[in-house]
Amino acid sequence: MKNERGILFILSGPSGVGKGTICKALRAQKLNIQYSVSATTRNPREGETHGVEYFFKTKEEFQKMIDQNELLEWAEYVGNYYGTPIEYVNQTLDEGRDVLLEIEVQGALQVKKTFPEGVFIFLTPPSLDELRSRIVGRGTETEDLINNRMAVAKEEIEMMKHYDYSVVNDEVESACDRIKSIITAEHCKVSHVQPKYEKMFRS
């Protein structure tokens, strides 16, 4: 086991801002960070595999995970449930490896209660007009759902004050660079590094 615990990073923000896109781009860069796989009750989309994008669960199975305290957080989002299995997160952090969660805002605020030491990154759109056109451009929503998501997005942007960092997703590459700078900076924090030195001097 390494000397220090890994750092938990939470990437969150309104629907359509580009969380999935940024997370995919970060994954392609093979950074030294692990990605949690969430459980969900939504149906798999074409090309999605159980255990890769999500663990696909029935409502009953998901409820069982809640009842048995297997989830670090969970939220209902557009009629489906999403949650983060806690065991993987704890185990990976204990091994000294960083973990990144890509989750919506309600879930992120729950994680803050359990892991106040987590690093909370809020992804923002360059403008509300751009957010709307990204949701429209994705082509997965009806007009009603788009209006609903925009209304929720306005409320979610209010929640930014609970986060540590805000990263604007203007260009995918620049947003990824900003996130990588945050990861580097967090590793240089004295509060993170000091326990390692204290342990060195004790032994």
Ligand SMILES: Nc1nc2c(ncn2[C@@H]2O[C@H](COP(=O)(O)OP(=O)(O)O)[C@@H](O)[C@H]2O)c(=O)[nH]1
């Ligand atoms: N709270 C919470 N949200 C999650 C989790 N996993 C995914 N999400 C969020 O659920 C939302 C819907 O995800 P998805 O169904 O894959 O559709 P998307 O809108 O194409 O990303 C996104 O905002 C994800 O960030 C999780 O474990 N917990």
Ligand SMILES: Nc1ncnc2c1ncn2[C@@H]1O[C@H](COP(=O)(O)OP(=O)(O)O)[C@@H](O)[C@H]1O
């Ligand atoms: N930096 C960006 N510039 C332009 N379009 C983007 C950018 N980031 C994401 N998008 C597009 O916006 C839409 C929503 O992105 P997605 O990753 O699905 O958002 P989220 O996971 O936050 O709901 C997608 O069509 C995606 O291709």
